[in-house]
Amino acid sequence: MSPLSNQAARVLSMLRTMQIIREFEEAAGRASYGGEVRGSVHQYVGQEAIAVGVCANLRPTDYISSNHRGHGHSIAKGADPIAMMKELYGKADGTCGGKGGSMHIADFSIGMLGANGVVADGATIAVGAAQAIKVLKQDRVAVAFFGDGAINRGPLMEALNWAKIYSLPMLFVCEHNGYAATTRTADVTAGGGFVARARSFGIEGEEVDGNDLLAVDAATERIVARLRAGGGPGFLFATTYRHHPHNTRDTGNYRTRDEIERWTAADKDPIARTVAWLLAQGVSKAEIAGIESEAKALIESAVAAARAAPLPEPAAAFTDVQDIGAPR
Amino acid sequence: MSPLSNQAARVLSMLRTMQIIREFEEAAGRASYGGEVRGSVHQYVGQEAIAVGVCANLRPTDYISSNHRGHGHSIAKGADPIAMMKELYGKADGTCGGKGGSMHIADFSIGMLGANGVVADGATIAVGAAQAIKVLKQDRVAVAFFGDGAINRGPLMEALNWAKIYSLPMLFVCEHNGYAATTRTADVTAGGGFVARARSFGIEGEEVDGNDLLAVDAATERIVARLRAGGGPGFLFATTYRHHPHNTRDTGNYRTRDEIERWTAADKDPIARTVAWLLAQGVSKAEIAGIESEAKALIESAVAAARAAPLPEPAAAFTDVQDIGAPR
Amino acid sequence: MTMELTYAEAARLALDQEMERDPRVWALGEDLGPEGGLAGQYKGLQAKFGPDRIVDTPISESMIMAAGVGAAVAGTRPVVELRFADFAMCAADETVNQAAKIRYMFNGQARVPLVARQAVGMRGGTAAQHSQSTEAWWVHIPGLVVAMPATPRDNHGLLRAAIRCDDPVIYLEHKALWNIKGPVDPDAEPVALGKADRVTRGDDLTLVTWSGMRLECAKAAEALAKQGIGVELIDLRTLWPWDRDMVLDSVARTGRLLIAQEAVKIGGFGAEIAAEAAEALWDKLRAPIRRLGAPRTPVPFSLPLEDACRVTPEQIVSTATEMVASRS
């Protein structure tokens, strides 16, 4: 079998990450529906190509921020899925010691500044991080992942103006999956939407098929190169779809079965499409299957580890809050 | 002397209102610097053509909202300058019984929903009023006056999206005087500014020389006609200049003498330009002088009345706040 | 004729009745239409009253609240759905600087008859950004009424009272109560704002609470009764105005006051009650006034941590027992 091209090798490793995200999210969903994981879980299934294609172009020192649907972004940036699964299970050695949970996963060791339970706030915080990069004269970029529902929040619009006037190394990634919870974003979004708005602030970027991993990767590479060269902020507008309901408490009834089938079909699903491309490049079915089973095994071990791990001591509830002034 | 054209007659009456606003603002400024009026006063001098040209196209049942620089908008909509001057002096029979002061003048009897001390909040409230018009199926429009500094506040950007998606009878009037307090708005505004932003939300409108009364009047007439016909929101972007510092506590030192002279010259000043146009239409110098002296006399009487009027009783401080639950 | 309804169904019925009764009543917020709100509290109402009276909005909290304010001063009676109290902070300015002050600043020219609904409290794993109890903020703000129903009956009765109130009402439903069932009489009079509910009678100790904590307190009162300790349990229902007379009369009789709240104890509303009682009854107290509330920490995700931040029936019982033991 012929040696793989560099690109194929790169795509193969990106597929590995996509598979891990998919398995993680399916397992997290099962654990949530099954009552093992408390609260609700917002699954990223169907959008994996965006997190992976973008983060493949980032360094550990670069920053990302995320929203309520943040597992994929964290894994793509390099967070440990086992520690993350432990966090979902509320365990002591979870990513955030069980204090955060699904919607509040952060890993500062790899520049993941946090998922966020408040729509758009992750983006404004990332812009602040980009400003710190400027103050400290560092060679880094900051990236914010947010959805098409977030674009109607004022703070996000303030963020676009802000990033441009200070010419910050900031990449805005809008994941357009068509919905904000149960609402069709088309019904509550005026004019040309995110792209027209970003451009009205003088911010340039690219529109891509968010389920096309190679397109996301290539576009991000171009934009990030411009950011690193001091070209100021950029945007990536990626069209996609979430395969599952808004979260594990949502029925998803507002979507037609037809729409779901269209988007989950092999010609739309980002993983199936990546696999097809790789096979065409001469990657063997066996290798693909291996990646799948590795991902499955990894996540199964993560779930097992999460189940087995100890819960935090109650006293931990009173640590890591303001040093001066006792919490009780 | 030949009879005046309808337009000349209309402009003459608009000049009358502009003169009253100018005299009111100069008197208010003197009273503030002199310590007779407490707090600070934000003078509208130099921007009169916008308030007057816009409001000339509104009915008493239409709504307007304003910002911190609101005297001109109130007078143009039909508020009584004498009651307003009493309000600035904190008197019992001022427009708001002395409770509001310069930055909080409202007159609901003529659809003036209030000046506002919080930048951009007057605009979002006006959009809410426009939504009430829709809920109640009324034949009215709502107009918001705001400055070029306000356009960078998120709530104002949310307001643009909002007015468009619900297709509200809403006119956004941006008074671009180049400054937000001591800051040049050009330095903190990205991209194409207000016009580009409004258009990105699918809102159409017109850009005018805000010191050209006839241009403001004509543009507003076109836009408001479209609003009344159910055409959805519109904008008016009017370029202008404030002759005085931001308010009576501001030095204004950040502006060059040259810039001020250019903008206060007869070829820029909205009142001088209106007078020149009227003279060219055959209106007599005497008639113009009469309008000026009438305005002077009216405002002198307003100041005299304000000085003479009684202060409110202390007990009034505890009225008109929540009916249930005593304020003390 | 009384029926068994959930807390959410009771609120839905109340809104349905008020919208039938008064065409000026309408509601706006995210996801009200298709799914009828997070807990079905708007279920079917958009189909019945149309999209102009049950309005699905973009994620624009500032504008959601401002639309309510503007529409309220323009002749309608909006029910503003802010989803969670945590997100209502995105509209704190519109709530405090506009809704609460307009009537007063403008000397009674306008009223602001709106209801701002925002669910509070922990619901099991909802974590730091979806669990806060913010009533103390709103009680401190002049011009706001604050209501917190704890039963289906009171959610039906208080919501109707809030909608009929001519002043802005901050309406805090508890998200852990959505599905609890209880008797509701559709034809009952609205619950008077400012009147508490005496849940149990007793002569040994007065236990004051509100919202979700009512359930824990009822369990504690029962346990204490078994120990021969007579607890007078009072559910305030409205925090501003609060039923000072009922509470102080009770404490004057029992000589002991215990306040239990889910919110953070420091600076919570319990402090206001304690301070008032301490001043009015200092020489009638037979034991120190005690307060139970959450520690001054964000709400953690993991169960043992979350439990460490909850006020439990056991804590209430032990505190009450101490109080009765001490110096009787």
Add this chain to the structure above:
Amino acid sequence: MTMELTYAEAARLALDQEMERDPRVWALGEDLGPEGGLAGQYKGLQAKFGPDRIVDTPISESMIMAAGVGAAVAGTRPVVELRFADFAMCAADETVNQAAKIRYMFNGQARVPLVARQAVGMRGGTAAQHSQSTEAWWVHIPGLVVAMPATPRDNHGLLRAAIRCDDPVIYLEHKALWNIKGPVDPDAEPVALGKADRVTRGDDLTLVTWSGMRLECAKAAEALAKQGIGVELIDLRTLWPWDRDMVLDSVARTGRLLIAQEAVKIGGFGAEIAAEAAEALWDKLRAPIRRLGAPRTPVPFSLPLEDACRVTPEQIVSTATEMVASRS
């Protein structure tokens, strides 16, 4: 070597010193550059440190605060100027849901070393939207430090302490104090957060206050001394953490506690102090604990109305006299 500085100059000196001391310290806000802030508290600093460290911002309060949060977790120490506490409400979400919670939610992975400056209080005709005292809100929020300097010395000492604090500090300067002069030692150690200032010693009554009210209390203490009533006046300086030990030790000795605050009395921080003292010292009190604060009304504009909402030295004197007279 001690010098006479105004309260504003003292803050300016503190920031200058900290920016020289630590290159990670920077400031952002509206109008900091040309004019050096509303009270000159940033005068000359942009010229000295450049526009990247003294950053002039657009009117975007959400983004101003969020930039501080993001830049704080990314290695800098921002001083976030929010101008007036009234406008800081436009950033309540970023303050409460992000700045205050990040360290805890993320299990100590990140700290948020920022200072959020927001001037409070009445200044004479500043009216409803420019006069609020909001300290009670921030004290109630886990994760926030709250400081309120009342003298030039303390503004110099506390601001430096706040900038060096690794947790977010809500820093509330009083706008009526900007121009008062007092001794400042540039080389003095920062004032320890959480330590109150015993202004006068006395055995008859403990008078607790903070911020602008310190001046009124000092006048009252002097007048009471003339009547032979020994007042122990305590200026808390930091509200969270507050100097519980100094206050309770004093009250244990005097047996009388009077709390005077400019903020609305209902739900104000005075209630927390009263509740704590009532519980800890209930059998040592020689008179009921009393609180003085503003009535539950917005701040009116006109002088007699404004005065009706102020706590005056006369009220403090008469209340203290009653307390000492009663049951000694």
